[in-house]
Amino acid sequence: MLYLSVTHARRALTNEWRWQNFQIAELACKCSDRYCRGQYWHAPRFLDHLQTLRDRIGRPLTVRSGHRCALWNAHVGGAPKSQHKQIAVDLAVSGHDRAQLYAAARETGFSGFGLARSFIHLDLRPQTATWFYHRSRETWMTSLA
């Protein structure tokens, strides 16, 4: 469900927010008011996956990108049908073991895995898919070997 701003989302969701290591602001659009007021797409099932992953990893996860409004998604070069237009996350891999993060994400039940040099994209698409971004294959193959 779409909320048009972090403020609106907070007001509506405060009582039901149970994902202790995540906040609406970090999952909302990061276009900084260029194209929206900080839109946020609320999907409890996605958040349950994210929190479960966080619990498995046992250390903070940094959300580089969460929901994106349509114009911000286009601006940052996201695919036209990107899962970020609803909800997906790009998590920074810095400070984490890549292979461990990827394995934990798979065990958690995510289905979309985008492997970039500095982040891992995770979403809940209908069909499982794993892909590499520009010049990321070798980085990941080395750590997954």
Ligand SMILES: [Zn+2]
């Ligand atoms: Zn935006």
